[in-house]
Amino acid sequence: MVSSSNCHMTAEQVFAKLQSTYPKVALATVYNNLNRLCEDGAIRRVSMEGMPDHYDHIQRHDHLVCQQCGQLLDVDLGDLTQQLEAKAGVSILSYDLKLVYVCENCKKTINGKECE
Amino acid sequence: MVSSSNCHMTAEQVFAKLQSTYPKVALATVYNNLNRLCEDGAIRRVSMEGMPDHYDHIQRHDHLVCQQCGQLLDVDLGDLTQQLEAKAGVSILSYDLKLVYVCENCKKTINGKECE
DNA sequence: ACACCAATTTGGAATCATTCTAAAAGTAAT
DNA sequence: ATTACTTTTAGAATGATTCCAAATTGGTGT
Numbered sequence: 014m015v016s017s018s019n020c021h022m023t024a025e026q027v028f029a030k031l032q033s034t035y036p037k038v039a040l041a042t043v044y045n046n047l048n049r050l051c052e053d054g055a056i057r058r059v060s061m062e063g064m065p066d067h068y069d070h071i072q073r074h075d076h077l078v079c080q081q082c083g084q085l086l087d088v089d090l091g092d093l094t095q096q097l098e099a100k101a102g103v104s105i106l107s108y109d110l111k112l113v114y115v116c117e118n119c120k121k122t123i124n125g126k127e128c129e
Numbered sequence: 130m131v132s133s134s135n136c137h138m139t140a141e142q143v144f145a146k147l148q149s150t151y152p153k154v155a156l157a158t159v160y161n162n163l164n165r166l167c168e169d170g171a172i173r174r175v176s177m178e179g180m181p182d183h184y185d186h187i188q189r190h191d192h193l194v195c196q197q198c199g200q201l202l203d204v205d206l207g208d209l210t211q212q213l214e215a216k217a218g219v220s221i222l223s224y225d226l227k228l229v230y231v232c233e234n235c236k237k238t239i240n241g242k243e244c245e
Numbered sequence: 246a247c248a249c250c251a252a253t254t255t256g257g258a259a260t261c262a263t264t265c266t267a268a269a270a271g272t273a274a275t
Numbered sequence: 276a277t278t279a280c281t282t283t284t285a286g287a288a289t290g291a292t293t294c295c296a297a298a299t300t301g302g303t304g305t
Contacts, residue, residue, distance in 0.1 A: 023291095024291080024292080025291085037255085038254085038255090039254065039255045039256065040255095040256090040292095041254075041255065041256075041257090041293080041294090042253080042254055042255070044291095044292065045253080045254080045293095046253095048292095048293095058178070060176070060178040060179075061176075062174070062176040062182075063176075063263095065290085065291060065292090066178075066291085066292090075217075077217065077219065077221075080222055088217050088219075090213060090216040090217060091216065097206060097226075097228060100206040100207065101193065101204050101206060103193065103204075103228075103230050104230065105193075105228045105229060105230045106229045106230060106231070107229045108226065108227060108228045108229060109225075109226070109227045109229065110224065110226050110227075111224060111225045111226075112213060112217055112219075112221045112224045113221060113222045113224060113225065114219050114220065114221045114222060115222070139262095140262080140263080141262085153283090153284085154283085154284090155284045155286095156263095156284095156285090157263095157264085157265090157283075157284065157285075157286090158282080158283055158284070160262095160263065160264075161264095161282080161283080162282095164264095179292095181261085181262055181263090182262080182263090
């Protein structure tokens, strides 16, 4: 079965990767299984503006998103639940925190053309 | 011109609302202008998993998202930039923070059917 | 081996939000 | 009112994802 990956793959990428080993899997199956795994809490879906969903491991962590190229990077800021609950005044189930920055690659490349 | 609204409307909702007063505006125009306003920093786009983009005012604030019905609510946790930068160890341009909770409405309704 | 039921997979059509495109309509200055 | 520019329009196109009904696969008991 499709097991979770260590990077931040999209359904399409998982599909592509699978094709070499299992040439007959259908894209629908990939979506089915990714969805199932998400429901079961085995993997985590990361959606970002204007790009296909990425799938990620479930260990607690947050994300750095490059403003230029959209590249996604894990970063662990620790568990802020307590703090956020206190400030918001409601009890929360979870939270989604994305830090927008400019990745090293894009910092070099003057106008961010060659990223990703 | 289409000016920003005080709630969290989708392009479709803006379109619908406009139709009564300007029956000939096209949906494409709404998208054009919402996009422009976003670029110009006059409004803010809020994208959430599995639902159309919502548009929001630009004053600094974060969001509460109901897990059941997806309803979006403003909440202000103050500016966490300093703190997050310190923890992440990189300088960030901005951040996007969504707190997942269960709204009052959905808490009442035993299985969240009647929300939104 | 064999038949039976359930669960999974397939491939292709369908959906939905959004963008693209090329033509039409405004708007302004000359 | 003529050119030059910008905005708008309508509808087609796109792209990610879901839906669907048919086909395949997996046991399980015999």
